[in-house]
Every structure is written in structure tokens, then in C-alpha cells.
Amino acid sequence: MTEPLARPKRKNPLARTTQPLLPPQARSRKAHGFTLAAATGRFMLQCCGECGRYTYPAREACPNCLSSDLTFQDAPTGGALLSETRIEVTSDPYFREHMPWRTGMVQLDCGPVAVVHLHGDCGGPGSRLKLSLQLDRAGQAVFFAKPVSEVPHMEDDPQWREMTADPKHRRILITDGRGPLALPLAQALKKAGAARIFVGVADRWKPFDQQAPLEAIEGVELVDLDLTSERSVQDLAMDIGAKVEILINTADHVRPAHLFDAGAANAAREAMDHTVMGLMRLAQAFGPVMRSRGADGATGAVAWVNVLSVHGLSNAPQFGVHSATHAACLSLSQWLRTELRPGGIRVLNAFAGPLDTEWFQMVPPPKVAPKALADAVLDGLKRGLEDIYVGDVAKDIEARLFDNPKAVEREAGQ
């Protein structure tokens, strides 16, 4: 059984902060099929369209029938351990910091044999395993094997924690306390064992309903944070920047505006200022310090979440400004992901359809309850995902974009 992760002690201010290192990153272009699967929490291997066999490692042609019709397909997640190796010494700089490290050879149920990272609770050779594709600290896909059934505290396994962004004992910043997500997120994070939850609130002189229930959660601290103000964002980073291990940017600004309306430019600029420029200001203030703390002990900085509209992927004319701003946020988020990678910080984009909130009042169901979105973000952090699609609308758009982006665009405008 995994030893439960103890609440970290306060840092020795005389000790140098360990600098982040990354596991080996080289991957072929083909192998990024695994990256796509791992980013969205799927288990996919190349499967031959001719003979139907799965193959691994990634190849250009099927080793069985030489067909080039090899596409990544969902595969069964079971496997059996053939052998295990507990690595005590290595010359790899990243793994040297994490010795000992368990690996194993696994006979996958779908056919191939793979070298995998082994969870500490996995039994010896012959034991059954549940496989997943995970993104390691370098953002590259790796196989990870866990026992088939749940074991107490298994999420605290040190190797698993390297593959995920579990909030347990971590300090979190939620950027928009006035938004509908803040309260359910804070509740879910508290339940997941977060050490402290900072909740940013702009314009403290304006009352808001969630203030009392937010403050009632133990460990929640409301802090001044106005994403439209460079000074406000910088000031908060000066105070708590080095204490934020997970940043969850929930900023949004939904205002209906028609492209040809006289005031549409104002609406767009306001929305851009709250969301795109807000994310930019956050990145500038919190990015560097989070990146530098990627290896700061067992609860170092680990993840940045951007809650985005799925319409950022394809414009919904009814919410044209909103869609455009989230498209820009997505682009910025990808940039941020690259900039944070040297620190091993994951950037998770949570794409949601219309929320069940006042600004989407006129939108017919299905809509996403803020609590469902909060739970999905928590799930994404705990599983180490990079892109999650929350709710029926988002999932539908994801699937249809994969199939035919033009159809999504045309149909949204009808």
C-alpha cells in the first residue's frame, strides 16, 4: 500500500530550491499519436486497417502485413506484467532526482509488449495491470501501469504524482471569485485535500453572493485580483506568487454583441481585456515563479488550468465576441504551455459548452452545470490531462471538429 503523502514541512529558507529537470523528450512525429491520446485521457495504439493487429512502438507500416494503413485507435487497457526492474542508479539527470524508480515489461492485452512505468502498488510478474497513457513532466506520452483494483492512497504514489497534478497538499489560486465556477471549484479542491485555496476577487467594493459561502470553506482566502489591471496582478504575484502550485484561471466575460453593432468593438475590447490580456498578465506575473518551482519538493508547482469555451475552437455567432476571445486565449494558452514546459508545469485546457449560468440563459439545454465543470477540472488534474471537453456540447464539437471542421463552422452559422 502506498504511504499516504504527508503534509509538507515548511521549506528551509537556507536550502537552495531544487531546479526542475525533465525526462527525455525525443519523440517521432508518429509517436505524437500517443501524445494526443494521453492529453485527452485515452488509451490508443496504432492499429492496422488491413490485418486488425495493434502494434507498438509507433511505426510507418504494420510489422505483420506491411500495410501502411496504421492509425491510432482506442485499445483495451488491460495487461500482464512480464518482468519488473527497480532502477536504483541512473545517469539520466531527471530520474536521478527520483530514485528508485519502478519500471516493467508488460504484455498488453491488445498484443504488443511495452516498457511501462510501474505504480508502487503493482504486484510482481504475472499480476494483472491497468494501463494508461500519461504525459510525463516533459509533456511526452508514456505508458503507466496501475493495479487493476483501487488501493488506499494509490494517488499518492510518487511516480504517479509525477504524471499528474493532484491538488492534495497543494496551494491553489482560482482567479475569478465572482464567476460561477469559483465556489464549486473551491469545494472540490478542499475535498481533494488542497492545503490553501486563494480566490481572486476584483472590485472588492462590489458585493457578490458567493463571498460568504466561499469564506466559509476552511483554507479559502479571498485576495484582491483584477485581471484587467497589470498592477493588481503583479501585486498579488509579489505576495503569493511563490505559494501557488496550481493556478486555475476561470476568468470569463460573456457579453452578447453583434458584429455590426455600434458598441461591438467596446464589448470585444472589454472581453479581450478580461480574458486574453488577463491571461497574458497572469502569465507574466505568475508564469516565471511557477516555472522555477516545478521541482520544489513533493508539492511543488505543477499545473496551470485555463477554463475555455469550446466555441474558441469554432465560432458560435450567437456568442461571437466570446468565441473570438477564447480562440485567442487558446492560442495564448498553447504559447504558455511551451513556456512552462521547462518547469514541468502542465497546462490544462478545459473546454466547456455553454454553462448553466445567467449569460447563457437564452441557450437551450444541454448546458454545463458549474459543479460538473469543476469536477471535470479536478478529474483532469488528478489524471494529468492536457485537454478536457466538458459537457455534451463540447464533446460533440470536439468529435465533429475531428471529423470535419468546415461542417462545424457552417452549421454553427445557420
Add this chain to the structure above:
Amino acid sequence: MSDDILGKFAGALASGAVRVVDLTHTLSPDFPVIVMPPELGQSAPFRMERISRYDGGGPAWYWNNLSFGEHTGTHFDAPIHWYTGRDLPLNSVDTLPPADMIAPACVIDCSQQANEDADFLLTVSDVVKWEEEHGRILPRSWVLLRTDWSRKSGAAYANLLADGAHTPGPDADVMRWLVAERDIIGFGTETIGTDAGQAGHFSPPYPAHHYLHGAGRYGLQCLTNLDHLPPKGAMIVAAPLKIQNGSGSPLRVLALVQERSTG
């Protein structure tokens, strides 16, 4: 030289016989601005983004880019701000006659009433009572409503409740009367607007805006230090930015106050 008014004035400034009182709040990102229902357009708050501070962006100099709505911080309302003043000549800040930028002020102290009741409303009888003590309000004077509201900050200053803002201001009758019967040049307050927090429910709605701007008069709001002014005799210098077709602007409001002789 007896007619050397400005020379005497310079002497009075130098000797301290005339004091300069700053009636302006610091323009900062935290200062509350007027809040409209969220589906309507909003005033941008004051924001400052650095261009450089003796760094890579400019090695020897410090400067910033600013953004704000016309009605941010201590600010001036021009007649064009309200529909009632939309067709008047010289109704925007760029066409404002310079002579109107300097005018005497009558300060009506209602700080006690406002302290007791956030929804305190100035009435004609309050002004008449003030006139009985200090004399009639002269034409083209500013009337400044002292409430000491400027001592509040943040949430207490905005005082937003579920049914809107609760801040003191004038009632509809007194605004019509001040403009029609006393020919005031403008009306100034310490709160976010020249009107009371609940003035949207008055008839007409927002009477200070309605009557002042409809008659080509001006508004000043978010003033401070009114408690340093005498009831009568201060001169107000209020020169808004010369913004083309602007409806108002943040500005520095100064009061010139003659020290009472103690001898």
C-alpha cells in the same frame, strides 16, 4: 497699484493669504466607478500599463500608457453627457468656455444628515436655510454638496446593495430650482455621481443630470476635501481635458480659499 488684481493674487498665494485646496482624489485602479447593469456598456476603470521604467523598454525614462472612461475618478460632466443637453451649443469638454472653468462655490454642509442616512436628499428648504445664514447663492456659482462621503472607501463608498447604490444627493425639485431660480453653473458631490444612489427611481430619473445638462450646466463628482472649504467665497478651478466631443473627463479640481483674518 490698486488694479493689479493678479499681482495681489500672486502675493496672496505667496503669503498664504490665499490657500489652494486640492479637491481631487488620486486616480488609481481601485477607485470605484459607476456601475451599470452588466448587459449595458460600462465605463472602463482607470488602468495604467508601463511602457518603460529605466529598463529595456526605455533605458533612461519612466512612462506609462493610461486608459479610463471619461467618467472615472474625480471628474467633470459636460452638458452633452445627458440627452437633455445633446443639442446645446458648446456642450462638450473641448468647446467648454474657458471662463466657466473658474467660478465661485457655495458649500452646503449636509455631512451630519448623510452620516445618519445614506439616502439623504438635499431639498429646496435645506438650501433656503443655508441662504438665510450665508446669503443668496449668486448666479454662475458652483453648489457643492458636502457629505464627507469622500472619507469612505471601497465597498462603503460605493455602498451597493441588492437594490442599487445608496448614496446621498439632491432631490428633483432642488435641482430644477437651483438651475432655474439660482442660475448655478454646476453642482458637485463627493459621491460617484451628481445624483443620489437611488436617483434612477426619481421623477425625472437622475434629476441632477437631467436639469443641469439640459440647461448647459456642469457636474463635478468624486470630490474630496470639501470640509476644508468655507460655506461661501472659495473659487473653484475645474478644467477638464480638451477631448474632442468628450462628454466629461477626469480632472484636477482646485479651490482657492482666502484665509480669514485672525487679527
